[in-house]
């Protein structure tokens with residue numbers, strides 16, 4: 001069973017601070033850094049911190065998205081729009097380094113176009129969140145098959161999604177989860193138990209978030225999300 005790191009921090013602000021420190025450290029000194037961003041709301045604070053961190057040489061960063069909703073780039077639910085407002089509008093990053101998923105295209109076209117841009121070079125870091133159902137990126141329970149870039153169906157709107165598949169995420173050098181809030185506590189405890197025990201827990205399907213097993217795996221969680229973890233969590 002490969003190990004993983006669990007870091008419990010006080011609150012969402014601390015989560016963003018610790019995550020930003022790790023992203024900055026990972027980029028430092030690199031000539032090229034392929035970074036896939038998480039969507040949703042948790043990482044917004046992190047992206048704002050990265051935008052304000054003058055140590056980052058954005059010219060070496062190739063930005064990708066772990067997943068996208070099949071909506072226009074200026075739609076309120078677009079992950080690209082969230083990142084543009086929190087990060088891209090505030091940093092000097094070459095346009096050719098920003099590889100958004102074209103959510104305005106028909107699903108298969110969007111996935112195929114993104115697969116071409118992504119290529120086969122492993123990602124250096126993948127930032128991920130975890131949904132209340134244990135999904136990550138847009139890999140929902142029962143929708144974890146496929147390779148490369150896949151089209152999935154979210155149980156909550158916007159339903160059409162394009163996502164990195166598990167093989168791409170697990171081929172990355174490192175994946176870092178950011179999870180905050182007591183609403184995630186129950187599910188996080190379940191994922192944590194599954195991460196501890198590679199074997200199939202009796203009758204319990206493995207949750208997508210527990211299937212993420214890259215070379216290096218870290219879970220950054222706040223106290224509220226960690227409240228149901230075994231005391232002293234961490235590997």
Ligand code: 6PG
Nearest residue numbers: 039040041042129130131136137
């Ligand atoms: C998305 C994300 C998704 C997200 C989780 C957690 O497109 O919504 O990729 O996987 O990370 O649903 O979302 P929150 O951070 O909003 O709780």
